[in-house]
Amino acid sequence: MTVGHHGRMRIAVRAHGAVAVLSVEGLLDSDTYRPLRDSIVKSALDEPAAVIVDVSALRIPELSACTVFTSAWWQVSQWPDVPILLVCSNIVRRERLWQAGIGHRTPIHPDVDTAADAVGTQARTRVRRRANVELLRHPASLDEAKDFVTECLREWSHPELITAAKLVAVELVRNALTHTDSTPSLRVESSGCLVTIAVDDECTRPALLREAALARRVSGLEIVAGLSRAWGSAPSTTGKTVWATIEPETDLQY
Known part of the structure; x- marks a missing residue:
């Protein structure tokens, strides 16, 4: 207790x-x-x-x-x-x-x-699959996040969601590396047809979308919002968790 x-x-x-x-x-x-x-x-x-x-x-x-x-x-x-x-x-x-x-x-x-x-x-x-990985505070973690998501979704028979899930994972990890001093951890979950990507960091400041402005680059969280069914930032025992859920119709095909 x-x-x-x-x-x-x-x-x-x-x-x-x-x-x-x-x-x-x-x-x-x-x-x-x-x-x-x-x-x-x-x-x-x-x-x-x-x-x-x-x-x-x-x-x-x-x-x-x-x-x-x-x-x-x-x-x-x-x-x-x-x-x-x-x-x-x-x-x-x-x-x-x-x-x-x-x-x-x-x-x-x-x-x-x-x-x-x-x-x-x-x-x-209720059946929910879950996998976690601790990432280094290094740009190479972006590639590790993509590989980890790909491996999980192939194993869980969600190949149709790999493209969107990789993009979401990269942007959430990049956001943690850029805006916090934390060593992020990545969580991938599957429940039915939904897949959730979540990144934990040690910063209590919530992740927020900036107001739109002309002639500027699209932010990582805007990419996450555009690809996901829903996304959010929630307080955790060590800081916060930023998450996004993806379903089949949200996936991008290249």
Whole structure:
């Protein structure tokens, strides 16, 4: 179990079988909103079967602050696509959360065991292939990234996505080498017809698209955005993860 203190909020994270459980105590307000959201997202990036957030001991003076759970869900809904469930042991508070519209994206359960059971067959039967490689802080890592992606997708029978996946991997690695002082790591995943390319670095500054300007070179992230179904930048335990998902119709043919 790991425990973090964020002002007037305490977040304890533990494993419960295949799911991650965050037990949250204290006060949810404008100061603790972002630490809670980021903690949920960070737990999801480890790709458990689900993230369960126990809010039984969390004080929520303004129910509007509960949008933190929807916000976290939106950040992980495309990738890593890990379900987020809430637990509240008090039936009155649970009803208040439902009435406030919380529960559509993040179902609410009375206890952790019930929430874990609700993850059910979907999590147990989900097939996801994953491979990782640590890269050097060197331009040669761009070629290594292309070779690694090619090898993975050939092995996983996704040859139609190799062209786009290589371009995305190169731009994400180049972005990490150019804009951070980190030694990046590359992750390749396959789930059904979708392939995800993700690069971890040690910089907490999110990756953002610059505003378009005339007479300038297209940026690497613009290439990533154009090739991918979706892309994003999420906080991780060591910095951030920049990811992009690719599907067959997004591939370029040369």
